[in-house]
Amino acid sequence: MAKAYAFTRHGGPEVEALIDREPPEPGPGQLLVKVRAAGVNPVDHKLRGGYRRPGQAPAELPEVLGSEASGVVERTGPGVEGFAVGDAVFGSTLTGGYAEYTLLPVTVAARVPEGLSFVEAATLPVAAATAYDGVRQLALPAGSTLLVTGAGGGVGGNAVRLARHLGLRVVGTASDAKKDVVESLGAVHVAPGPDLVERIRAAAPDGVDGVFDLVGGDHLRAVADVVADRTKLITAGGKQIVTELGGSAVARARDAATLDAVAELAASGVLRPHITATYPLDRAGEALRAVESGHALGKVVIEVGP
Template structure:
């Protein structure tokens, strides 16, 4: 049997529990791995609450990204072998001792990248990368990231800066040192945010990557002339209403490989701010669910 952490009913954290399940067998297009690390993301609690739909067979294991060692390969999978160190999208939950990865959304882990760093890449980092790609700015232009201090925003800022794009980001004053460490200019969110954006960028911004939605993006959109350069990851309805669009996700192992090489070269830091053992999975998820987590949280599985 394999230990995992999941939920038995849709709803709040009171439905979370540890589970014992058989080691999942890889079907076509899947890789079975022994998990070494798993990422903790806002989407995890949204799935548990049923906000993304209620089609899972319960009990279900939490977590959508993991890194580990291949133990078995399903039919039709090429390019991977038993013993490979890999990371990717977890098809059967990442908060577990064993899981299945989707082969098409899996990449090999470079030797210079830890399992924890690799596990931080498939969701937040890849979303940040895809968001910068979708906004499509050039060197010298200005990108505003709404909610820059989280896992997606911190990677998006680094990717943009790597391309010579000037980055502004909304965050609390408490997060100002962190935002500046990313090479970005912190803009305090809340009342008067438009004035503060225009003080930093008098001609307005060339693109917005919106990670928060709602009133914040409605206000910030006033500083953007070309609304097609407004790309959202969390509030597609508001983005469309304002003339923007939801982020196009690549979802491929090729994107993950690019990110891993950037980490290996020291050009990208996934900013892992805390690691927890699997036994403390509930605590890690509670921190993310609070909305106050900075950077990336990781579960380490022995």
């Protein structure tokens, strides 16, 4: 038996538990991975609360938490090519990342590049890949100005890093508590609150050419007015609202090629993860609380094994 941290029914933190389960069997095109680290993301507690991604099957309870992980290939399923036992890999999980063992489909798995730790690699499939997909979707030329809302979070911080690497000017909205983080990434910080649009325009006197929203809700509605071309308004935080506003959701690639690209960018230092806290598996609940509170600065990671 192997340890895993799961939710036993939909609800709040009270439904979480450390459980024993048999390591899952890898099917065709799958890797059984001995987990070394798992990233913690807001979607984890949303899934616990009953949210399902479009097309995602209902939860089979208990469901192990965690959408991304890194580790070492223990076994390969039928038809797997390009991966072997002992390879250091990371990717999006099929059977939860808060666990000693998980399954990665080869379609959303990649090798951990030299110079990148397992802890760093475990943070890439959700936050870094979403940022990469969004910035690539906007396709703004160098010298343009990008507004990133929620710039102090995992996706937002990576979006700022990548945009600056591509020669964009960046204005980032975030709480005052995250001002230093946002400015350290090279963005002009603007705090939410009254007269937000006026303060954004003051920070970007030549105008805003694109908006990458990670907040949604009224914040998204407010900032939509700063960009004239609504094809350059995208969100990962308010998909229904952005359609009403004439924009679109971030088109997620969710493929191995994207993971290879973000891994190379991370290894080179462009998307180097900003990890602020790590927890062992038996304290996974504390790790999730840190993210669920909304006050985490940078990424939180669960270290599962040596």
